[in-house]
Amino acid sequence: MQTQQRDLTQRLNTQLLAIKPDMIHSFDHEVSDIPNIIKLTLGEPDFNVPEHVKQAAIKSIEDNDSHYAPVPGTAKLREAAAHFLADRYGIQYDPQTEIVATVGATEAISDTLRAVTNPGDKVLLPGPTFPLYEPIIKLNGAEVIPINTEPNQFVLTPQQLQAAINEYGDDIKAIMLNFPSNPTGVTYTANQIEALADVLRDTNIIVISDEIYSELTYGQPHVSFAHYLPEQTLVLNGVSKSHAMTGYRVGILAGPAALIGRINLMHAFTVTSASNPAMAAAAEALGTEQGRHDTENMKAEYKQRRDFVYHTMTRLGFTIPKPAGAFYIFAKIPERLHMTDYDFCLSLAQTSQVAVIPGTAFGPGGEGYLRLSYAASMANLKTAMARLTTYMETH
Numbered sequence: 001m002q003t004q005q006r007d008l009t010q011r012l013n014t015q016l017l018a019i020k021p022d023m024i025h026s027f028d029h030e031v032s033d034i035p036n037i038i039k040l041t042l043g044e045p046d047f048n049v050p051e052h053v054k055q056a057a058i059k060s061i062e063d064n065d066s067h068y069a070p071v072p073g074t075a076k077l078r079e080a081a082a083h084f085l086a087d088r089y090g091i092q093y094d095p096q097t098e099i100v101a102t103v104g105a106t107e108a109i110s111d112t113l114r115a116v117t118n119p120g121d122k123v124l125l126p127g128p129t130f131p132l133y134e135p136i137i138k139l140n141g142a143e144v145i146p147i148n149t150e151p152n153q154f155v156l157t158p159q160q161l162q163a164a165i166n167e168y169g170d171d172i173k174a175i176m177l178n179f180p181s182n183p184t185g186v187t188y189t190a191n192q193i194e195a196l197a198d199v200l201r202d203t204n205i206i207v208i209s210d211e212i213y214s215e216l217t218y219g220q221p222h223v224s225f226a227h228y229l230p231e232q233t234l235v236l237n238g239v240s241k242s243h244a245m246t247g248y249r250v251g252i253l254a255g256p257a258a259l260i261g262r263i264n265l266m267h268a269f270t271v272t273s274a275s276n277p278a279m280a281a282a283a284e285a286l287g288t289e290q291g292r293h294d295t296e297n298m299k300a301e302y303k304q305r306r307d308f309v310y311h312t313m314t315r316l317g318f319t320i321p322k323p324a325g326a327f328y329i330f331a332k333i334p335e336r337l338h339m340t341d342y343d344f345c346l347s348l349a350q351t352s353q354v355a356v357i358p359g360t361a362f363g364p365g366g367e368g369y370l371r372l373s374y375a376a377s378m379a380n381l382k383t384a385m386a387r388l389t390t391y392m393e394t395h
């Protein structure tokens with residue numbers, strides 16, 4: 001049948017049409033065909049999923065666990081998540097009413113932002129930050145208010161927060177936080193969180209705290225924002241980073257029952273529920289002692305890699321905020337090179353076959369930086385650092 005060619009794209013949602021493709025994936029794509037390239041671009045753990053976790057998923061399939069799960073997730077996973085959050089971070093949630101299992105932290109971010117914002121609302125977004133938040137905020141017709149944290153070693157200060165509140169007042173619906181941070185690897189101390197919580201306590205601002213990297217901190221233990229401001233905070237977590245389970249797609253959302261009840265509706269409209277085998281695996285990962293050890297082992301490896309890359313790049317003249325968590329190095333490109341971050345990353349990929357992401361991909365405050373993901377094998381990191389050394393010696 002012959003059909004007439006028509007362009008219907010302009011009939012699509014105007015907010016969607018206004019959104020530019022994300023630079024992490026476009027840059028990664030741009031350099032992927034370079035022969036022999038070592039890609040340190042994506043935030044993807046390189047470990048296999050631990051065997052006992054895999055077995056839990058297999059058992060779920062073999063037990064014909066094939067029917068719709070309860071909308072907020074299986075009781076077993078919600079109990080495991082409540083236990084995990086209480087045990088690791090001292091934050092208490094009722095698994096019946098205060099926890100939802102989502103399809104990755106991504107769905108939790110999307111459900112939460114869509115549930116919280118109306119068109120015209122403002123959302124504070126300290127950055128540089130994970131590029132997923134901004135498009136979701138904008139898709140809802142809400143407005144991003146960026147706060148550049150670069151001048152303060154990538155930590156939002158209470159003064160910056162107070163200044164934004166003074167300027168925008170009640171129009172601010174929420175603040176989106178992420179620590180340990182993608183892309184900077186910087187995290188917040190208990191004192192820093194407490195100071196921000198003190199500013200927020202007298203407001204109606206909802207804190208959306210993406211703590212997906214909470215289990216990957218090197219040195220200081222993770223402190224959840226909910227520890228200081230539970231009544232206003234929605235905590236996002238999951239197993240993607242802690243257990244190298246990105247492809248299983250399980251996230252965790254926890255918060256006050258009244259808010260969670262409503263966000264659970266958004267979750268129901270979006271996916272009905274997460275998948276049973278994946279939730280069985282996540283319950284095993286979060287709910288068992290062995291699951292804790294898995295993360296400890298991965299973390300010890302990440303730490304070695306971080307130290308190696310940090311020391312090498314510092315020696316080569318990069319300025320790097322000491323990464324205390326996640327698996328990223330956010331490095332300031334030496335000024336003597338007189339290159340934008342995009343030109344530097346493209347030149348490095350083309351001449352030395354090492355791919356990293358330009359800092360501008362992460363919004364205001366990222367200009368002049370690059371993000372390197374050290375969730376890669378030590379062998380690849382060694383080759384990459386040798387190539388970077390040659391590049392720096394010849395430029």
Ligand SMILES: Cc1ncc(COP(=O)(O)O)c(C=O)c1O
Nearest residue numbers: 043104105106130182212238240
């Ligand atoms: C800060 C942050 N939040 C959320 C996610 C997405 O997590 P998930 O794979 O569980 O959807 C990522 C993945 O890179 C991330 O870096």
